[in-house]
Amino acid sequence: MLDTVAAGVATELTRFFAAARLRASDYGEHYVALWDFLEQASSGGKRVRPALVLAAYAGFGGRDQTLVVPVAVSFELLHTAFLIHDDVIDRDLARRGQANIAGRFNDRALAHGTDSDQAQVWAAAAAILAGDLALSEAHRALAKLPADVDTRLRLLDLLDRAVFVSAAGELADVTNSSARHPLTVAEVITTLENKTAVYSFEGPLQAGAVLAGASAEAIGLLGRYGRLVGVAFQLTDDLLGVFGDAVETGKSVSADLREGKQTALIAHAGTTESWSLIAPYLGKVDLSDEEAEQAREHLRACGAKATAERLASDYSRSAVEALDSAIIPAELRASLTELAHSAVNRSR
Amino acid sequence: MLDTVAAGVATELTRFFAAARLRASDYGEHYVALWDFLEQASSGGKRVRPALVLAAYAGFGGRDQTLVVPVAVSFELLHTAFLIHDDVIDRDLARRGQANIAGRFNDRALAHGTDSDQAQVWAAAAAILAGDLALSEAHRALAKLPADVDTRLRLLDLLDRAVFVSAAGELADVTNSSARHPLTVAEVITTLENKTAVYSFEGPLQAGAVLAGASAEAIGLLGRYGRLVGVAFQLTDDLLGVFGDAVETGKSVSADLREGKQTALIAHAGTTESWSLIAPYLGKVDLSDEEAEQAREHLRACGAKATAERLASDYSRSAVEALDSAIIPAELRASLTELAHSAVNRSR
Numbered sequence: 001m002l003d004t005v006a007a008g009v010a011t012e013l014t015r016f017f018a019a020a021r022l023r024a025s026d027y028g029e030h031y032v033a034l035w036d037f038l039e040q041a042s043s044g045g046k047r048v049r050p051a052l053v054l055a056a057y058a059g060f061g062g063r064d065q066t067l068v069v070p071v072a073v074s075f076e077l078l079h080t081a082f083l084i085h086d087d088v089i090d091r092d093l094a095r096r097g098q099a100n101i102a103g104r105f106n107d108r109a110l111a112h113g114t115d116s117d118q119a120q121v122w123a124a125a126a127a128i129l130a131g132d133l134a135l136s137e138a139h140r141a142l143a144k145l146p147a148d149v150d151t152r153l154r155l156l157d158l159l160d161r162a163v164f165v166s167a168a169g170e171l172a173d174v175t176n177s178s179a180r181h182p183l184t185v186a187e188v189i190t191t192l193e194n195k196t197a198v199y200s201f202e203g204p205l206q207a208g209a210v211l212a213g214a215s216a217e218a219i220g221l222l223g224r225y226g227r228l229v230g231v232a233f234q235l236t237d238d239l240l241g242v243f244g245d246a247v248e249t250g251k252s253v254s255a256d257l258r259e260g261k262q263t264a265l266i267a268h269a270g271t272t273e274s275w276s277l278i279a280p281y282l283g284k285v286d287l288s289d290e291e292a293e294q295a296r297e298h299l300r301a302c303g304a305k306a307t308a309e310r311l312a313s314d315y316s317r318s319a320v321e322a323l324d325s326a327i328i329p330a331e332l333r334a335s336l337t338e339l340a341h342s343a344v345n346r347s348r
Numbered sequence: 349m350l351d352t353v354a355a356g357v358a359t360e361l362t363r364f365f366a367a368a369r370l371r372a373s374d375y376g377e378h379y380v381a382l383w384d385f386l387e388q389a390s391s392g393g394k395r396v397r398p399a400l401v402l403a404a405y406a407g408f409g410g411r412d413q414t415l416v417v418p419v420a421v422s423f424e425l426l427h428t429a430f431l432i433h434d435d436v437i438d439r440d441l442a443r444r445g446q447a448n449i450a451g452r453f454n455d456r457a458l459a460h461g462t463d464s465d466q467a468q469v470w471a472a473a474a475a476i477l478a479g480d481l482a483l484s485e486a487h488r489a490l491a492k493l494p495a496d497v498d499t500r501l502r503l504l505d506l507l508d509r510a511v512f513v514s515a516a517g518e519l520a521d522v523t524n525s526s527a528r529h530p531l532t533v534a535e536v537i538t539t540l541e542n543k544t545a546v547y548s549f550e551g552p553l554q555a556g557a558v559l560a561g562a563s564a565e566a567i568g569l570l571g572r573y574g575r576l577v578g579v580a581f582q583l584t585d586d587l588l589g590v591f592g593d594a595v596e597t598g599k600s601v602s603a604d605l606r607e608g609k610q611t612a613l614i615a616h617a618g619t620t621e622s623w624s625l626i627a628p629y630l631g632k633v634d635l636s637d638e639e640a641e642q643a644r645e646h647l648r649a650c651g652a653k654a655t656a657e658r659l660a661s662d663y664s665r666s667a668v669e670a671l672d673s674a675i676i677p678a679e680l681r682a683s684l685t686e687l688a689h690s691a692v693n694r695s696r
Binding site for chain 2: 024112122132135152180
């Protein structure tokens with residue numbers, strides 16, 4: 001079932017983008033290119049959110065592909081939209097080492113003979129519009145769903161919450177980064193939960209369960225699991241961003257330090273006597289590999305690494321405990337338990 | 349009927365923003381401020397799009413406030429979202445002389461002690477997210493509509509077209525502004541139609557008519573009228589932007605020249621022998637009032653002003669002609685005829 005439906009999601013996205021590209025061809029080559037780049041942006045990921053929608057739906061006995069595929073597509077395109085707009089906010093022209101939509105339109109503008117300032121305007125326009133188009137289709141996929149009224153309204157409320165809370169988290173992430181003092185660990189975790197865990201884990205799991213007609217109690221437990229496991233994932237990502245293996249993660253292990261990213265690691269370090277040794281490295285734009293290694297040494301020595309690891313494990317374990325109820329079908333519980341373990345036990 | 353429903357739209361928007369603000373208070377003061385600024389952004393305008401939805405709905409005999417108000421709200425919030433994202437793309441911190449969302453968050457960041465670069469990040473984040481939230485509610489208002497399935501799907505298709513075509517027009521507006529030669533008049537008009545006329549006139553009129561159960565033929569005529577009258581409005585706006593009275597329009601009459609905005613005026617001038625006299629003034633960032641007046645003189649002398657005025661009148665007249673059919677109810681035809689006249693006969 002899960003494989004069939006995952007293929008259904010891929011097929012539906014391919015169909016959607018093919019139709020959009022055809023339609024875009026009436027509006028000039030730049031708009032066709034924008035849709036091409038948007039399709040590429042939506043196809044690079046691991047499709048975690050569709051997998052969660054499908055797991056919850058199948059886990060509660062759902063069997064109708066025509067219902068579950070659009071819901072899975074909705075959460076995937078929501079994710080695509082958020083990543084694209086997040087990159088605009090962070091002024092990134094690349095994601096995971098590859099030019100993103102803004103980067104591609106920046107190059108496209110320069111190839112058309114614009115100056116670099118005008119190329120930035122093309123880049124921002126293309127990325128903002130592409131995000132708007134992906135966000136619109138995320139809404140449309142649910143709005144068109146051939147489910148009964150009550151189910152559709154409940155799914156729309158889940159999508160609404162995902163958008164509302166993620167925007168709050170994204171805004172907090174930006175305003176927090178201007179804080180002159182390290183955040184508390186609690187502030188870091190709240191931002192992770194709002195910015196990512198709600199739309200990536202809670203929303204997809206609850207949507208699948210609502211669609212399958214699961215009980216309110218089961219939907220509540222899945223939501224709690226989703227927020228906890230989402231935080232465990234993000235805490236681990238932040239650990240790998242400093243202590244990981246760049247070859248495995250595909251990400252520089254100096255970038256987060258160089259940016260001064262506010263993570264649980266840094267929040268813990270801020271409460272220790274080592275803070276004055278660590279602070280000078282954070283946000284240092286020309287941080288060398290050697291300096292990054294010194295910062296890592298201090299983060300290990302002051303217990304920040306061990307604390308963040310323990311925190312991630314605690315969240316993963318609490319997530320599993322949230323499912324410890326007979327109302328969660330055994331097979332779903334097993335696969336979500338495995339997911340919670342893999343959230344913290346991984347090298348990439 | 350129309351006044352009652354316009355009041356209904358205002359009430360519904362007030363209710364929506366009050367609920368959002370309350371919800372936002374769980375996520376910190378910056379998020380509450382973002383919702384406050386979004387509400388202000390949605391309340392400054394003339395509510396043209398709701399008025400068109402209501403006129404078409406009532407014109408075809410529609411009488412159900414619970415159906416027409418959400419549709420009108422949807423198009424108004426779509427407009428709000430587009431204006432906000434358009435300002436981000438154009439890097440504007442003000443609209444009509446008042447700080448916009450980006451401008452307000454820029455000030456807010458500086459008041460919180462950030463540097464000017466970080467303030468720009470706050471500004472972009474707030475405006476991108478506010479646009480996403482308005483766009484999301486535009487979709488949600490239609491998705492929740494308690495209409496029959498067929499009507500809801502047709503309305504969703506109109507909204508989808510509005511988003512798709514407006515994005516194409518916005519992108520073309522940006523890429524056109526890098527053209528090293530003046531555009532053709534046809535290119536200018538296509539961009540006006542796509543960027544503004546479809547979502548502002550065609551979409552709202554057709555949505556009101558669909559909701560009232562008008563015939564496919566009538567819906568087709570309203571769409572044609574909407575595109576034509578929308579272009580007439582925009583051509584007139586561009587004329588007022590150069591030849592208007594700044595006191596009446598509330599807009600500088602040098603700004604469009606200083607920006608080098610690609611209008612029908614400029615497109616026509618580009619085909620005349622006066623072009624070499626006019627071109628140096630366009631996009632001149634330090635254009636003086638005296639230079640602006642010289643540019644206006646040349647635009648008059650080469651016939652650009654008269655041509656653009658004639659073009660606007662032609663579009664207005666063609667819009668009225670599109671309604672010359674017994675299938676458009678007389679009262680609706682009268683009010684839309686008046687609207688078409690006011691599109692071109694105005695000083696602000």
